[in-house]
Amino acid sequence: xxxxxxxxxxxxxxxxxxxxxxxxxxxxxxxxxxxxxxxxxxxxxxxxxxxxxxxxxxxxxxxxxxxxxxxxxxxxxxxxxxxxxxxxxxxxxxxxxxxxxxxxxxxxxxxxxxxxxxxxxxxxxxxxx
Numbered sequence: 001x002x003x004x005x006x007x008x009x010x011x012x013x014x015x016x017x018x019x020x021x022x023x024x025x026x027x028x029x030x031x032x033x034x035x036x037x038x039x040x041x042x043x044x045x046x047x048x049x050x051x052x053x054x055x056x057x058x059x060x061x062x063x064x065x066x067x068x069x070x071x072x073x074x075x076x077x078x079x080x081x082x083x084x085x086x087x088x089x090x091x092x093x094x095x096x097x098x099x100x101x102x103x104x105x106x107x108x109x110x111x112x113x114x115x116x117x118x119x120x121x122x123x124x125x126x127x128x129x
Contacts, residue, residue, distance in 0.1 A: 002034045002103040005069070006094050007044045009106055009123060010037070014049070014063065023128050024106065028068035035069045036101055038093040042071055072097050086111060 005024070012021035028035045042064060049055040049063060080096035081089070091111050095118055098105045104119040105112060112120045 001032075002036065002101065003106045003121070004036045004038075004094060004098045004101060004103060005041075006037070006105070006107045006109055007041050007048065007090070008108050010041070010045055010067065010069070011048055011052075012108070012123075015053075020123055020126065020128060021108075024123075024126075025068065027128075031068075035067075036072055036097060036103070037069050038072050038077055038090075038097045039074055040090045040093040044090055072101070076100060083117065084115065086115075 003024075009021045009024065012019055013025040016022055017025075024033070024035070027033045045064065046060050049060045050057075055063065074093070077093060077096035077100050080099050081092040083099065084092045084095040086092045086095060088111065091109070094105060094107075095112070095115060098118040104121050105115075106121050106123060106126070108123045
């Protein structure tokens, strides 16, 4: 299974590894699922880790490198961001990645609820073993 994930899933997993989000990251480490995210998520995650968890630059870099996520470069999805009527540019990047990769979005964010061009899976709706 391939999924695009947004920042809130990654942050939740790092904040609480025993959470459902943490289990998703673990499944990716075990190569049971493939996780993708646009580089804009990496930038947002960097800001959040520094601000909310007081990570130093080295800690942020080590954390991001260790994540089992394939980061998608802006040039790959950028021309598709305008296909989505979302307020946040980062959200449009996430949706565009789903479109390009032809896979679902895993999120806890309500901003994606009414999208028609991509499949949105809510973290709360996933059943894990």
